[in-house]
Amino acid sequence: MSLSAKEKVIVKDFFAKVSSRSDEIGAEALARLIVVYPQTKSYFAHWKDLSPNGAPARKQGITVMGGLYEAVSKIDDMAGGLLTLSELHAFVLRVDPVNFKILSHCIMVVLSMLFAEEFTPQIHVAVDKFLALVALALSEKYR
Amino acid sequence: MVEWTDFERAPIQSIFSKMDYDDVGPAPLSRYLVVYPWTQRYFGNFGNLYNAAAIQGNPMVAAHGKTVLHGLDRAVKNMDDIKATYAELSVLHSEKLHVDPDNFRLLADCLTIVVAARMGAAFTADVQGAFQKFLAVVVSSLGRQYH
Numbered sequence: 334m335s336l337s338a339k340e341k342v343i344v345k346d347f348f349a350k351v352s353s354r355s356d357e358i359g360a361e362a363l364a365r366l367i368v369v370y371p372q373t374k375s376y377f378a379h380w381k382d383l384s385p386n387g388a389p390a391r392k393q394g395i396t397v398m399g400g401l402y403e404a405v406s407k408i409d410d411m412a413g414g415l416l417t418l419s420e421l422h423a424f425v426l427r428v429d430p431v432n433f434k435i436l437s438h439c440i441m442v443v444l445s446m447l448f449a450e451e452f453t454p455q456i457h458v459a460v461d462k463f464l465a466l467v468a469l470a471l472s473e474k475y476r
Numbered sequence: 477m478v479e480w481t482d483f484e485r486a487p488i489q490s491i492f493s494k495m496d497y498d499d500v501g502p503a504p505l506s507r508y509l510v511v512y513p514w515t516q517r518y519f520g521n522f523g524n525l526y527n528a529a530a531i532q533g534n535p536m537v538a539a540h541g542k543t544v545l546h547g548l549d550r551a552v553k554n555m556d557d558i559k560a561t562y563a564e565l566s567v568l569h570s571e572k573l574h575v576d577p578d579n580f581r582l583l584a585d586c587l588t589i590v591v592a593a594r595m596g597a598a599f600t601a602d603v604q605g606a607f608q609k610f611l612a613v614v615v616s617s618l619g620r621q622y623h
Contacts, residue, residue: 363600368601369608385601438585442604444591449593454510455528458588461511 341408342458347407347456351448354427355402358443359394359435360386365439373432404467411470423474430475433468440464478613480555484606487549491607492552500594501542504587506532512582518575544583551614559617566621584611609610 336344351358364385366373368467375386380389400418407414441460445452509516510528511580519525522536531537547565554561569575588608599607 352533365601365604368604395572441598443591445589446599449596452506452589452593453528454532457507458511 334462334465336408336459336462339467340462343456343459344408344452344463345405346390346450348402350451351444352402354447355398356391356395358440358447359393359396359398359441361388362436362439363394363397363444365442366436370435373435376426376428376432401440401464401467403462404470408463411466412473415467415470415473418474419471422471430468430472433471434465437461437464438467478558479557479580484609485513485555485601487603487606488555490604491568491595492549497542498528500590501545502532502538503590504583505541505544506534506537507590508583508586511586515579515582518573518579527543537544543589548614551617555610558613559620562614562617563621566618567616570622573604576614577622580615580618584608584615587611 367377367390368384368385374383377383377393377460380387382389384390387400400415402410404415412419441457441464442453444455444460484580494500509519509525516525519537519540522534522540524534525529525537550561551558569577583606588611590603591607592604
């Protein structure tokens, strides 16, 4: 499943449109990740504060969104463009790939909440595919 | 046996009691058919599902969407034994409709997204947690009788 030319435009346009609230999106998505899927906290045992609205969660959410915007800019070759991030996730973080799906779902719930009118089914499918491809690029070096 | 706290029961009852089935009903099913197009395999007799606009305007999809959503009412009323409540429906989906149970999860995800859109900021992380727990029990119960 790859993104068509039209879907790439949809993704770029949508992410540009929501960019002014990207910190908020990231923070909300992370909060939901650790509340709705508490097992994900296992990756954040080193945080002083594991609360969903705490500073570490918010910061992590902002970091994730930064990575997503980088992926948008490299949408034509994500595996190549995200090589450093891929190596980070494979050799250092070693996050089980199932969690990429979970976080993607949380991100889309937040997008739907904050941008109800804009997050139409057509945009939803393009974003869903994009996030799945980002996850794939991040797991590129796993084995 | 699934344990529910009062903090979990409340938002679930509230969401469904406030739901406008005419408005919300068609939305999760049509979204599911657009976002996961392979699911259209179960709706061969629904006519035009050729593109997103056709799906969203299709009256059979709208009607069936409402049917499915009303199907959740029974679980909302019988939260303490959803497994038994859906035993027959599970058999139906397995033996007669031959639906891959992963579809229940896909539709549940679309319902979550639709409810999030309707509720906005009121769909807090805790509410999302309770709602998804409820849907997970529904999904599990519908797949329970498959063999």
